[in-house]
Amino acid sequence: xIQMTQSPSFLxxxxxxxVTINCKASQNINKYxxxxxxxxxxxxxxxxxxxxxxxxxxxxxxxxxxxxxxxTLTISSLQPEDVATYFCLQHNSGYxxxxxxxxxxx
Amino acid sequence: ExxxxxxxxxxxxxxxxxKFSCAAxxxxxxxxxxxxxxxxxxxxxxxxxxxxxxxxxxxxxxxVKGRFTISRDNAKSTLYLxxxxxxxxxxxxxxxxxxxxxxxxxxxxxxxxxxxxx
Numbered sequence: 001x002i003q004m005t006q007s008p009s010f011l012x013x014x015x016x017x018x019v020t021i022n023c024k025a026s027q028n029i030n031k032y033x034x035x036x037x038x039x040x041x042x043x044x045x046x047x048x049x050x051x052x053x054x055x056x057x058x059x060x061x062x063x064x065x066x067x068x069x070x071x072t073l074t075i076s077s078l079q080p081e082d083v084a085t086y087f088c089l090q091h092n093s094g095y096x097x098x099x100x101x102x103x104x105x106x
Numbered sequence: 107e108x109x110x111x112x113x114x115x116x117x118x119x120x121x122x123x124x125k126f127s128c129a130a131x132x133x134x135x136x137x138x139x140x141x142x143x144x145x146x147x148x149x150x151x152x153x154x155x156x157x158x159x160x161x162x163x164x165x166x167x168x169x170v171k172g173r174f175t176i177s178r179d180n181a182k183s184t185l186y187l188x189x190x191x192x193x194x195x196x197x198x199x200x201x202x203x204x205x206x207x208x209x210x211x212x213x214x215x216x217x218x219x220x221x222x223x224x
Binding site: 032034036042043044045046049050055087089091094095096097098099100 | 143152208211215
């Protein structure tokens with residue numbers, strides 16, 4: 001089974017900061033890596049699919065990059081409404097989620 | 107607008123069964139594979155099962171194979187999960203998720219909570 005290692009597990013940043021979250025796969029997953037945002041008490045919301053494709057309606061401050069085993073979610077300028085937990089998901093072989101990154105405002 | 111609404115969760119004793127559903131609207135349900143994903147309290151997300159658009163193929167994570175059954179009624183635009191021989195480790199919020207042709211989840215329901223406890 002493919003394992004996903006997500007880092008950091010916790011992140012504190014200020015409004016306007018550039019924020020990066022990483023996911024590392026235990027083996028090559030090609031481009032099949034997605035990013036989700038989950039606010040407290042809500043369902044996960046798709047942000048990015050297949051490494052770098054922005055889902056409909058998602059602000060352009062969110063972007064994704066990477067390939068193979070190493071992937072990054074970037075928020076170019078953090079907004080207060082971005083406070084949430086972020087998960088990565090590989091769907092190259094079955095499905096495996098990262099453990100999550102809790103993002104808070106400093 | 108795509109909407110997915112789960113219902114039927116609750117408290118159930120270990121070893122018992124529970125079936126819950128996900129009502130879909132705002133899209134052609136029969137065009138999409140669907141999945142169940144769960145999240146144990148204060149834990150990460152875990153894929154549970156997938157059913158393809160016409161119900162002819164299903165897939166399960168190892169820990170629920172033989173105990174859970176995913177099914178769908180395209181005429182009613184509804185997805186189901188039948189859970190038998192429930193264990194405490196099945197306690198979680200269960201989300202239904204629409205699955206794209208690229209096999210990622212693009213829309214999720216708000217979830218239904220299942221607690222397995224005596």
